[in-house]
Each structure stands twice: as C-alpha cells, then as structure tokens.
Amino acid sequence: MSGLPPYAEWLGITLDRDADGAPVLVMPFGEVVLGRPGFLHGGAIAGLLDMAAAAALRHALAAEDGARIEPITVTVDYQRGGRDKPTRAAGTVTRLGRRVANVEAVAWQDDRAQPIASARVNYLLSRAGSA
C-alpha cells in the first residue's frame, strides 16, 4: 500500500524511497498539473509539497500506532517555474514534539539543491494515549 491519499493518485503521484528509505514523492508532468502553457500549476506543486511533508512526518511516526496528524499552517515559497519533466519532493521533520511537529519540504526537478519550490508545514498531533 502506498499510504498516499486519493488526491495524490488523481495528480499521478507515486511513492519512491531515497537511499535511507525515506519517502520521496514523484509527480509526472501532464495536463492534470498544467498551469500556464508549458509550466506546472503552482497549486499542483503546493499539493505535492503538502503530501511530501505529510509522508515525511508519517515516516517519522511510523513506530507509533494511532498517531493522527493535522496540518495547521502551510507556507509555500516559489523559486523557479516547473517545466515539462517529473518533479520530486521530500520532507524533513525539523522538530517532533508531543503536540506539534514542524516539517520542511522541497520540490525539485533536475537538482535537489536547486528546488523549484519549498514549504514549511506545522502540524497538530494527536497521539494514542495523549487523548
């Protein structure tokens, strides 16, 4: 099972893993993610970043049964236009607290060090046993 929501499937997103087993989401270019001619829609990039951040957090919480996550604030910065090629995205959990988690995510095409967009997502956590 991929663990990705229906919206990911609708966008054509698939789940890959990096060398350490951390989730990397891959979104193909196509009409469903098209903005102005030849470029990815900023909203599709945001959706990819949002799901990459959530996948990273679920990965970090994998040992806990029943932990629920709820995104509270999502901020996306756009750095480059997304072109006609696949886009990859991955998240990094910068802090995992009892009630709040902070996650950063980047989306890139050719080079992970040159992202097309990045996001910061703050989550509220509901963990089993903490009601």
Place this chain on the structure above:
Amino acid sequence: MTTFDPVRFLRFSAGGHNGRLGLAYRAQGPGWIELELPYDPRLAGDDNGAPAPGAIFTLMDMTTSMSVWAHRGRFALQVTLDLRVDHVRRPVAGEAVIGRGECYAIAGQVAFVRGTAYQLSLDDPVAHVAATFMLMERGA
C-alpha cells in the same frame, strides 16, 4: 477602463489543472472575486473524503490571482512569490468549497492579496490565506 473577464479566463485555462479541478466562477464585488471548487471524492486528502489541502491551495491561488487581474482591469503575467494557508477547520466532505480572494494593494511589481475559503457561510471559514505575486511586466 478595461475589465477582466473571469469566465473567459477559466474557459481559456480549462485544459489544465484549473479545468480538471472544475474551478468555476461564482461571484465578484468591489475588490473581491469568488470561485467554487465542486466536491469530488477523487480530491480527498484522507479517509473521511474531505478535499485535500492541495486542492484548497489551488482554489485560493487562483481566486487571489484573479483578484489581482480584476484589480488591474486585465490579465497580465504574474508568478506566485509565496502563499500561506491557515487551515482553520477541516472541510466537510460532500460540500463544495468557495474561495474568496481580494487584492488589497499593489506596490511596485508586487501584488498583495488575502483570501478566505468557506463552505456554507463566509463567517465559518475553512481556511485563510495571505499571498504575494510578482508582476512580470512593467507599466502596471
């Protein structure tokens, strides 16, 4: 004074992400414009069927973008610099989400916008957004 025609714009962009989401023009007033994201279970973000944050993000990106064009009286190339969404509450599955966007200032080549996503009442928001756009041409 020219005017920006949101219905014509949406028809023009019907082939891409906006059209696939089914974004539709709803209303406009002084300084604001509204679009509607129809309910579609394929856009669910989790098991309860409510639309994914990403779909709401696109709705608000477009409605705030269009508020800039309405403010300027015409379409012109612009790119999103940043957009923040505060998810006030989880949307209800089965109901459309309406986005209202407002361009409240243009300073130099930057347009400042804010917006609200709601379902049945503007007083019961699903999300609030703040964003900036870079205007890609001079002589605005």
